[in-house]
Amino acid sequence: MIFLDHLGGKVHLPEVPKRIVSLVPSQTELLFDLGLDAEIVGITKFCVFPEDLVRSKTKVGGTKNVHLERVHELQPDLIIANQEENTKEVVEALKKHFPVFVSRVSTVNESLKLIVDLGAILNRKEEALDIRNKIKGKLDNAKKLEGLRAMYLIWKNPWMSVGGDTFVSSMMSSAGMVNVLADRKRYPSLTLEEMAALKPDLLLLSTEPYPFAEKDLKELEAVFPGWRIKIIAGELFSWYGSRMLNIPDDWSTIVDV
Numbered sequence: 001m002i003f004l005d006h007l008g009g010k011v012h013l014p015e016v017p018k019r020i021v022s023l024v025p026s027q028t029e030l031l032f033d034l035g036l037d038a039e040i041v042g043i044t045k046f047c048v049f050p051e052d053l054v055r056s057k058t059k060v061g062g063t064k065n066v067h068l069e070r071v072h073e074l075q076p077d078l079i080i081a082n083q084e085e086n087t088k089e090v091v092e093a094l095k096k097h098f099p100v101f102v103s104r105v106s107t108v109n110e111s112l113k114l115i116v117d118l119g120a121i122l123n124r125k126e127e128a129l130d131i132r133n134k135i136k137g138k139l140d141n142a143k144k145l146e147g148l149r150a151m152y153l154i155w156k157n158p159w160m161s162v163g164g165d166t167f168v169s170s171m172m173s174s175a176g177m178v179n180v181l182a183d184r185k186r187y188p189s190l191t192l193e194e195m196a197a198l199k200p201d202l203l204l205l206s207t208e209p210y211p212f213a214e215k216d217l218k219e220l221e222a223v224f225p226g227w228r229i230k231i232i233a234g235e236l237f238s239w240y241g242s243r244m245l246n247i248p249d250d251w252s253t254i255v256d257v
Contacts, residue, residue, distance in 0.1 A: 003117075005103065006103045011078075011099045019041045019074065019078070020122075021080070022042070022047065023085070024081065027080050028043050028049075028080075030114075030115065030243075032053050034127045042059075042076065043059060066094075071098075078099050079100045079101070081094075083103070108244075111240035112136065144174075148178065150177040151180050151204065153206060155210045156210050159195065161190055163183075164182035164185075168206075169181075177202070204255065205230065217229055230255050
């Protein structure tokens, strides 16, 4: 069997994979939700969900710093990677020895496609369609925020946000928010003065990749008195795949507006 990944690369699989290494936390969670616990042999240290199942799996390093020797020891017949989360150098090194499926996800629709694609490759078509359809129903039926202008911060020192060509921005749109940085690309850096000039209705502080906490919220409240600032679970907005099953019935309950 030959499958094309999201970058157009050919993935040659003589049979349905039985030993999978996942280098992408959100896709690791999806693989478990597709019923592939027995097939998953290696994951990254950032693959933390489902909590009760990831503990027993071999850790092969981080998403950027993969320990290639550990992957080789596991002898996978499929590696799941992502263009943004994993480095090109690591992916190319692994491709010399193993089949590697590389995803590229920048929109909600691309995430839904990824679920179906992995279902086809891993002989979990029905399970994948069920997850995709449930997510689609959540997206269609959730009560939206009606044009709330929002800024979503992912990093500090420097302050960094998300541009309009990111999955996070697509999720914001699905929630009814307007990303005030939709005209920017990828992950723009910002000064406090630039943030002030944009005057968002809501400033969201993600818990990942930078672990924004209460002290950061207090710091920004002191700089921007009167602003509505909220710490948000980063997985809900940045994890593509089955994590999207957690989309709320009413988005206002997530951001307290």
